[in-house]
Amino acid sequence: MDTFSFTKSIKDKALALGFDLVGVSPVDSFPENQYFKEWLSKGFSGEMKYMDRAPERREHLKHVLPDAKSVISCALNYNTDYPYSVDEKDKSKGWISRYAWGDDYHHVMEDKLGAVMNYIKEEASEEVSSKMYVDTGPVLERVYGKYAGVGWIGKNTCLINQEIGSWIFIGEIITSLELDYDNPVPDRCGTCTRCIDACPTDAIIEPYVLDSRICISYLTIELKDKVPVQLREGIDNNIYGCDICQDVCPWNKRAQITDEPGFKPREDLYSPDLSYLSGLSVEDFRMVFKGSPIKRTKRRGLLRNVMIAMGNSGNKNFIPHIKECLNDEEPLVRAHAVWALWRIDGPGSNKILLDHRTVETDDSVNEEIDLLLNTD
Incomplete structure (x- = not known):
């Protein structure tokens, strides 16, 4: 040929x-x-x-x-043929990026x-x-x-x-084959800035330039440590990745639906219940996310994100679940449980947090408590 x-x-x-x-x-x-x-x-x-x-x-x-x-x-x-994140208003549910x-x-x-x-x-x-x-x-x-x-x-x-x-x-x-080459297609973004305007953390600092350090996808997947306090509110209920800049893109208004069965949502991963996720054991996490991209963030990363989403929800029904996570084996989860409890209950959580500080052995968790309560 x-x-x-x-x-x-x-x-x-x-x-x-x-x-x-x-x-x-x-x-x-x-x-x-x-x-x-x-x-x-x-x-x-x-x-x-x-x-x-x-x-x-x-x-x-x-x-x-x-x-x-x-x-x-x-x-x-x-x-897949499911609503976009910007159309889902129930903040008692988490949001996992549709690719996952x-x-x-x-x-x-x-x-x-x-x-x-x-x-x-x-x-x-x-x-x-x-x-x-x-x-x-x-x-x-x-x-x-x-x-x-x-x-x-x-x-x-x-x-x-x-x-x-x-x-x-x-x-x-x-x-190594020399083939027949295609031509690049023109940029059709035009004057539209919907993605830039919609980003909750202003991570698209100018057209075509993303500061990953403040992007929700980076914060919930790539970042392995604590999420900076000033960025947690912007994360909202996103617990693994973020779709907002694609949800609002006019070119996705009539996006085609995939025929690939492997990309259909697994049970409980579309708009998942935060209470359920907060209670996952190490073994549960392995079983639920076997063969899933979500395993990348590991259990501690996912539960860190769940704590942020619970805190942002303002839903007091989450308080018992957050209290349970104050005793999680992972300091990263405990630290964000501290923030979530304070964000929902404010001064009403003072005694719980002060009591927890007397038994907490991890400096990063105690720093979180001190930051919120202004204690030494």
Whole structure:
């Protein structure tokens, strides 16, 4: 087959395997590569130190695969037929980002990408070297997705497709084959600033620039320590990730619905009951979130987030559950239970917190109590 025909056959195979979008770009050092280095230099990646590793590999993919010529970007829609977070008003429920309702997307994507890569190897008229990545390697996925024509990078920094919207996972196959390349699509954000205006923590500091350190997704997933007090109220009831900047995007008003069964919400993960989650044991957590992306945050991280959501709810019915978490084995959970109790009950929680301080052995928890009660 000639280059055009073989490229088309690869795309047809990817679509037949269930991918919704596929495009091809050359291996190159695009202007966005430099923007990424500037973004890192400003500290916007927070504690995500893995982003700083091997910068030359992100700069040019020939450091990943020396004979690389092309990048095949495959996108999979994960949007399900459930309401958006901005339409859910019950603050006694938590919100999990819709990408995490079902099975771990890495596994779903890797299976499909692996099948595409095998097809290329079997059908190519020459020896081929290839590597594939799904959110795990030194690949600027959205950049290559842009230059493959999959979508444009929006003001909220998400990759947006005119037909599907932005609820898409991206995976790449880097290959030594020279293929027929697609053209980038134009930026269609126009004058719209809905994502910027809607962000509760003002994490989109200017169009196309996200300060991860104050982004709810970062705070509830990537941050492993205490959430800064001044950012907790903005988290609202988000307990794993955040969808707000995508919920309000006009291109997601009529976003397509996925056919992928693995992305359908597992039982109790759509708008989950906070009381139920606060009572999960270590073993419960392992069982409920086996094969789920939520396991990334570990039990202590999830319960930390649940405490913040309970505190923000103002619902006094949560007080018994919060008191239980004051005795949790994890200091991180106990510290945020202190804040949640105070946020709901204010001075009414003084005695409980003062009594707890006499038995608390962890400095970070006691610091939380002292901060709230202004004690020495």
